[in-house]
Amino acid sequence: MNISEIHYPRSLQELMLLLEREMNVQIVAGGTTFGYIQTTRYLSFEPSIMYIGQIPELRSIHKTERMISFGAACTLSELEHVYPFEHGQARKLLHTIGTPAVRNIATIGGHLMYGKRFLSLWALLACFDAELEFRAFSKTSTKNIWYSADEMGMPTIESGRLLTRIRIPLQSIDHLFIQRIGGAVFPDGDGGYLVSVATIDRRTISNFKLVIAGPRAYRDYDAEQRIIAAPHPLPARIMQTVMRMYAESLRKTNFWNVELLLPLISQVLEALQRSTE
Amino acid sequence: MNIEFDLNGRVQKVVITSVERAIDVLTRQCGIKSLSGTCLEGLCGTCLILLEGKPVYSCLMPAFMLRDHRVETTEYFTKMREYSLLNSELTKEGSALCSSCHNGIMLMGMMLIRSVPAPTRGEILSSLSNVHCDSIDPDDFADAVLKIIQHLGIARKMP
Incomplete structure (x- = not known):
């Protein structure tokens, strides 16, 4: 039983100073990485714990005309009534995570930085082009959530950087398709989610994304680009081309069950056809 | 380390270590008898407390997360x-x-x-x-x- 030193930084600045000084640090806000996983009576952490759940900058939610931004230590419950989770289907997806008592403590930062696999909300946030803001001692960087998956579609987490905020550009949602696939998602099952989002503007598809995330993440940019700027409803030849592109790229990954996913992607396109502006 | 939090309307001072769960501190040091919590996975729901008025499983929470928070148990009501x-x-x-x-x-x-x-x-x-x-x-x-x-x-x- 190893006792760790516990720090309670009250600001982001204080946290950065502590992270610069301390070695072998474990950031704790909710409990995603240990709450359900460590089932022994006594918990075990790295030698130094930073409890970031009371840093105001990491708990705030801001909304502008173009974007919503929430701190990494916001709980999943706190996100229930904000974009994009105010949308019925997205909220249903959020509600699949534990019970209200779990969502009152689990944070969005812990959810996205889980590291072992992609958890339930990752595919949805990738479809919404979420940007992740990271802070290191001397600099701040922002990257699209998609870049937290490597070339093989595995999750990557760079050490020495702290996820501070998640920013999502606001967009009109004319098509949202969410489908659970496989078995369990947490803590390390083979399940995941297929999510697709589209915007239709004056009978043209102005935005389309389709992301599958579970143990790995998958997305076909070329197929998406074939759909974007196409007329709505999609002409039959574009539908066939896109289905062929998805079939080829899924086979190339050598990971996903093509026979299971192709019919689902076909359902996505059919749902897109039925969508209205 | 010493921490303080508001338990059932009163300031509670406890000594905690990083390895302890909130349920253990509440039952052993604060005399809360309504909690049992045997699963340690948030599955049985017998360790529910209100943290800042919202339900959470005290078996999933490390004790250090109680600091400066308002906690209510069934005893309060x-x-x-x-x-x-x-x-x-x-x-x-x-x-x-x-x-x-x-x-x-x-x-x-x-x-x-x-x-x-x-x-x-x-x-x-x-x-x-x-x-x-x-x-x-x-x-x-x-x-x-x-x-x-x-x-x-x-x-x-x-x-």
Whole structure:
């Protein structure tokens, strides 16, 4: 039983100073990485714990005309009534995570930085082009959530950087398709989610994304680009081309069950056809 | 290390280490008897507490996360009128609460009655998903909570 030193930084600045000084640090806000996983009576952490759940900058939610931004230590419950989770289907997806008592403590930062696999909300946030803001001692960087998956579609987490905020550009949602696939998602099952989002503007598809995330993440940019700027409803030849592109790229990954996913992607396109502006 | 938090309306000072769970500190150092929590996975729901007015599983929380927070357990509510009303209403509805789920059910009921201005049936049923017990009929629970809220509403309006 190893006792760790516990720090309670009250600001982001204080946290950065502590992270610069301390070695072998474990950031704790909710409990995603240990709450359900460590089932022994006594918990075990790295030698130094930073409890970031009371840093105001990491708990705030801001909304502008173009974007919503929430701190990494916001709980999943706190996100229930904000974009994009105010949308019925997205909220249903959020509600699949534990019970209200779990969502009152689990944070969005812990959810996205889980590291072992992609958890339930990752595919949805990738479809919404979420940007992740990271802070290191001397600099701040922002990257699209998609870049937290490597070339093989595995999750990557760079050490020495702290996820501070998640920013999502606001967009009109004319098509949202969410489908659970496989078995369990947490803590390390083979399940995941297929999510697709589209915007239709004056009978043209102005935005389309389709992301599958579970143990790995998958997305076909070329197929998406074939759909974007196409007329709505999609002409039959574009539908066939896109289905062929998805079939080829899924086979190339050598990971996903093509026979299971192709019919689902076909359902996505059919749902897109039925969508209205 | 020493930490302070507000427990059932009073400042509580405890000595904790990083390895302890909130449930252990609350039961061993603070004398809270309503919590049992045997699963340590948030599955049984017998360790429910209110943290800043919201239900959380104290078995999933490290004790150090209690610092500077407001915590309420079932003990906080037991002397309140609403508590005895809810208890008798649930008994009337035929839902004899088993000892293991009693804490969670009563805590959820009191949270809804005291903190949520006008809970919907859906919200009441959703709160029950925090308590994993088959011995209570969710509809009986929702009926009891709604009846008390209605009763209290009438009582408040009367001179």
